[in-house]
Amino acid sequence: MNSSNQYSRSDFFKSAGVMAGAAAMAGTGAQAAEGMPRESGPELRQLGKTDLRIPVVSLGTAPAQDVNVMKFAIAQGMTFIHTSTSYKKGVAIKNVAEAIKGQRDKVVLGLKITWAPDDDAAMDAALETLGVDSVDIAFFNIHKADQVRDPKYRLGAERWKKAGKFRYIGLTTHKEAAGCLKAALDEGFYDALMPSYSLSMEEEFLPIFERAHKENLGIILMKTHKNLTGSEFEVTPHYLATTGVATINRGVASFPDIKKLIEASKAPLDEQAGIRLRESAQVSMTGHCRMCGECEAVCPQGFQVADVVRCSDYYLEHSEYVETAYETYRGLARTPSPSACGDCNLCERACRNGVPVVHHIRRAESVLT
Ligand code: SF4
Ligand code: SF4
Structure with a gap:
């Protein structure tokens, strides 16, 4: 039931x-x-x-x-x-x-x-x-x-x-x-x-x-x-x-x-x-992804950075979407492999919301695969 x-x-x-x-x-x-x-x-x-x-x-x-x-x-x-x-x-x-x-x-x-x-x-x-x-x-x-x-x-x-x-x-x-x-x-x-x-x-x-x-x-x-x-x-x-x-x-x-x-x-x-x-929405978005895609645009490896962050965010913050996180992550075309991420931090620097992008990439790889 x-x-x-x-x-x-x-x-x-x-x-x-x-x-x-x-x-x-x-x-x-x-x-x-x-x-x-x-x-x-x-x-x-x-x-x-x-x-x-x-x-x-x-x-x-x-x-x-x-x-x-x-x-x-x-x-x-x-x-x-x-x-x-x-x-x-x-x-x-x-x-x-x-x-x-x-x-x-x-x-x-x-x-x-x-x-x-x-x-x-x-x-x-x-x-x-x-x-x-x-x-x-x-x-x-x-x-x-x-x-x-x-x-x-x-x-x-x-x-x-x-x-x-x-x-x-x-x-x-x-x-x-x-x-x-x-x-x-x-x-x-x-x-x-x-x-x-x-x-x-x-x-x-x-x-x-x-x-x-x-x-x-x-x-x-x-x-x-x-x-x-x-x-x-x-x-x-x-x-x-x-x-x-x-x-x-x-x-x-x-x-x-x-x-x-x-x-x-x-x-x-x-x-x-x-x-x-509105104030509360602004505060709650700090450190959260708004899927603007700006991190992705600067990644020299061409990762689907924003999608990975979205999966990690679903997994961590929204219990009703955990399965969606697994499914979406499995469905991402991850070529090259996330392990090729060079930690250049360009993605994080591009993010206006202060999202810890590299942390999300590491975590997604460890918990969603
Ligand atoms: S730049 Fe920041 S807010 Fe925009 S998609 Fe990337 S992680 Fe999300
Ligand atoms: S840290 Fe990794 S994901 Fe971020 S821009 Fe550099 S290579 Fe791309």
């Missing part, structure tokens, strides 16, 4: 029953009528220029979500779900397939494309695993700005859209994110952007979000609760007040946390709390 044990069965059935009634009256997710009041559940927002209306808090599936928790979240109105074949060795996407069985019309489905933009077999296999012919929005998963500019992505998006594999295309990124988002805006064919984001990144990202908003691209924030232990729910209204943001997409592991997240999304914006949370 999962953490649903923390929430009483009577509470669960009461809430689920109320929401099932509300959903039946109002419609949910993609089908919800414009302007129709919802008795409860999160507010719906239009995702940029798409016709998708998605809840302001939505489900991410890395690490994999329990099927019953997902069903509960959908009943509560968290009707946008994003998944990937890469999360938890394929378990996550299978759980999503199970959770949406019989209620595909109630959810907006997002799928991360972790394969080449001409790999039809991989695309078809992912859709088959999900048990659907198409998803509402797919996201290219790119972490280098110059790769975003590669014309093969535009061609892939056009071809797959035409073939009905998805209706809209987005870009998701967690490394060199600012550069990748700017490049995606320049490319002009994206419908939505989904970066890793924290309050501590506002200064750099707000101008990008403002441009995206002007150009009518939807913004989906992910990994927003990283390094915000204790205030991860309180911070929700502040993210939702950010220009252009349609939803916060995050994994929620338990029934009570779903309720807390939805409630947090409805809380009024407290400006004093905002000042405190």
